[in-house]
Amino acid sequence: MPDAGETAILTEGLRKSYGQVLALDGVDLAIAHGTVFGLLGPNGAGKTTCVRILTTLLEPDGGRAEVVGLDVVRDAAVLRTRIGLAGQYAAVDENLTGVENLEMIGRLYHLTRVGARARARELLELFELTEAGERIAKTYSGGMRRRLDLAGALVARPPVLFLDEPTTGLDPRSRQGMWRLIDDLVEEGTTVLLTTQYLEEADQLADQIAVIDQGRVIAEGTSDELKDSYGRERVEVVLGETADRAVALRALAAMSSGAPECEGRTVRVPIRPRPGILAEAVRRLDEAGVELEDLELHRPTLDDVFLSLTGHAAEEREEEEQASGASAG
Amino acid sequence: MAAVPAIPSGQEPLVATTFAEKLRLGISDALVITRRSLLRVPRQPELLLGFTIQPVMFVLLFRYVFGGAIQTPGTSYVDFLLPGILVQSIAFGSTVTGVGIAADMQQGLIDRFRSLPMARSAVLAGRTIADIATNWLQLAVMIAVGYVVGFRFSTSVPDVSAGLALLTLVGFAFSWLSALIAMGLSSVEAAQQASFIWLFPLTFVSSAFAPPETMPEPLRTFASDINPFSLWVDSLRHLFVGTPIGDEVWQGLIWAVGIIVVFGPLAVWRYRKVSTR
Numbered sequence: 001m002p003d004a005g006e007t008a009i010l011t012e013g014l015r016k017s018y019g020q021v022l023a024l025d026g027v028d029l030a031i032a033h034g035t036v037f038g039l040l041g042p043n044g045a046g047k048t049t050c051v052r053i054l055t056t057l058l059e060p061d062g063g064r065a066e067v068v069g070l071d072v073v074r075d076a077a078v079l080r081t082r083i084g085l086a087g088q089y090a091a092v093d094e095n096l097t098g099v100e101n102l103e104m105i106g107r108l109y110h111l112t113r114v115g116a117r118a119r120a121r122e123l124l125e126l127f128e129l130t131e132a133g134e135r136i137a138k139t140y141s142g143g144m145r146r147r148l149d150l151a152g153a154l155v156a157r158p159p160v161l162f163l164d165e166p167t168t169g170l171d172p173r174s175r176q177g178m179w180r181l182i183d184d185l186v187e188e189g190t191t192v193l194l195t196t197q198y199l200e201e202a203d204q205l206a207d208q209i210a211v212i213d214q215g216r217v218i219a220e221g222t223s224d225e226l227k228d229s230y231g232r233e234r235v236e237v238v239l240g241e242t243a244d245r246a247v248a249l250r251a252l253a254a255m256s257s258g259a260p261e262c263e264g265r266t267v268r269v270p271i272r273p274r275p276g277i278l279a280e281a282v283r284r285l286d287e288a289g290v291e292l293e294d295l296e297l298h299r300p301t302l303d304d305v306f307l308s309l310t311g312h313a314a315e316e317r318e319e320e321e322q323a324s325g326a327s328a329g
Numbered sequence: 330m331a332a333v334p335a336i337p338s339g340q341e342p343l344v345a346t347t348f349a350e351k352l353r354l355g356i357s358d359a360l361v362i363t364r365r366s367l368l369r370v371p372r373q374p375e376l377l378l379g380f381t382i383q384p385v386m387f388v389l390l391f392r393y394v395f396g397g398a399i400q401t402p403g404t405s406y407v408d409f410l411l412p413g414i415l416v417q418s419i420a421f422g423s424t425v426t427g428v429g430i431a432a433d434m435q436q437g438l439i440d441r442f443r444s445l446p447m448a449r450s451a452v453l454a455g456r457t458i459a460d461i462a463t464n465w466l467q468l469a470v471m472i473a474v475g476y477v478v479g480f481r482f483s484t485s486v487p488d489v490s491a492g493l494a495l496l497t498l499v500g501f502a503f504s505w506l507s508a509l510i511a512m513g514l515s516s517v518e519a520a521q522q523a524s525f526i527w528l529f530p531l532t533f534v535s536s537a538f539a540p541p542e543t544m545p546e547p548l549r550t551f552a553s554d555i556n557p558f559s560l561w562v563d564s565l566r567h568l569f570v571g572t573p574i575g576d577e578v579w580q581g582l583i584w585a586v587g588i589i590v591v592f593g594p595l596a597v598w599r600y601r602k603v604s605t606r
Binding site: 052078080081083085090104108110111152 | 365443445
């Protein structure tokens with residue numbers, strides 16, 4: 001665990017329940033300065049609760065949390081000058097223009113009137129909203145609102161930024177743009193904690209990932225570490241039209257490390273990674289006289305990690321919950 | 330993207346440490362919120378329209394449909410009616426506060442405000458102060474309509490001013506109440522409906538539209554001795570058209586101040602814990 005000087009965010013045994021529902025069940029995190037930390041989990045896993053506690057919106061029932069060395073309960077007032085929060089509900093005042101929105105936030109950070117206005121202009125330019133700055137935010141697109149929201153979170157140039165599902169509901173282009181922005185911020189030394197349901201997003205952005213499910217961190221590490229420990233590397237074979245699947249499976253059985261999956265003419269055989277494994281697969285299939293159309297080594301995805309950790313796929317569950325109208329936690 | 334520019338030194342976010350500083354920054358925060366709430370008024374004209382049409386309809390309805398059937402000894406019905414409808418509309422009008430707070434909650438703005446180093450009371454104070462202005466707009470429309478249908482002030486300028494001040498205070502009190510209720514609800518629609526449920530009976534079972542003496546027990550006792558609305562309506566009638574009364578004005582004042590003193594801190598306390606989801 002990094003010492004206090006290097007740690008931007010630290011939680012120990014963080015607990016929170018809403019009535020009977022246990023939202024956080026002892027969460028320990030240590031997040032180094034200047035890194036992106038991804039909190040990955042399905043809806044209702046406790047991601048948002050965690051962010052709400054760290055941003056002083058919610059008091060924990062047990063455990064403790066520090067952000068830049070400040071206790072989230074005891075030092076809440078000072079801490080609020082050091083953090084920025086942008087969430088899945090772009091928190092912009094729809095009846096104000098872009099400039100007015102940012103000026104208001106600047107004034108609430110107690111910048112001077114002139115200072116707040118100058119800051120608003122700077123940030124609008126940075127987020128390519130200068131032209132839209134005089135327009136009422138009601139007329140903004142979803143992506144523009146997110147950008148304005150993120151600009152609002154950066155008014156005080158906080159050393160720690162919390163992004164709660166920053167790209168949920170954005171189209172792919174806006175999502176890419178948001179990712180670039182986050183990259184740039186981290187390059188400048190900002191520590192970012194982001195929550196996401198998108199494995200791809202965590203993979204792209206996060207230095208460290210904690211997989212959270214039912215209020216508990218069930219795995220933690222870099223994307224690659226997680227894939228190596230929990231993912232399943234496999235050989236994916238697409239058989240030729242005349243090939244016999246049973247023969248192919250028999251030929252590959254000796255090298256497989258688990259039960260193979262079949263789907264049409266595609267056969268997936270889990271393996272333990274080692275050099276020359278593809279050549280071996282080709283040789284075995286060749287010797288058995290199996291006609292091949294395609295063959296590739298499949299690196300594990302975070303999807304696999306998630307599946308093997310929780311027994312369910314992350315995004316499938318998300319869709320289910322959205323369909324049943326469940327709310328985030 | 331270029332680097333996020335640093336904040337010039339001497340311009341860093343401020344946290345109040347002394348009481349005087351807390352007060353100064355708190356007032357500044359509240360004024361920032363007041364300004365943002367006022368900016369929305371001309372940009373959301375439908376909001377004000379919604380809160381003006383109903384009372385104007387009531388004025389016309391009671392003046393011309395029911396008015397002829399209601400006996401009000403000593404005063405014309407329109408002079409009797411207008412102070413009553415003004416009190417009722419200012420109470421209903423104050424639900425804009427709750428609707429605004431509910432909308433802020435729904436849009437995540439309350440979360441943003443609560444994550445800022447601003448005074449905890451400022452969001453509610455700023456909003457309720459701004460809503461005094463919307464209440465005044467509503468009052469101006471109502472009094473104008475009143476004049477068209479035959480209402481006339483028949484007292485001195487200081488009396489009328491005192492009446493308007495009392496109305497303002499009552500509106501301010503109901504704004505705090507409405508804010509508190511809205512924070513317990515989850516949607517704008519709920520906030521809109523919530524106040525109607527109890528304000529409707531409360532304002533009608535009062536001296537606003539008909540003399541309580543004409544009502545059956547126990548409504549009569551409630552309307553004439555218990556309901557604070559009757560105190561405000563009677564005070565206003567006295568201050569606007571000179572109907573004789575006892576010490577209703579003082580009692581009405583105490584009720585209004587009492588509501589603010591009790592529900593203001595309660596609302597701020599609720600705000601500190603309010604959770605959007």
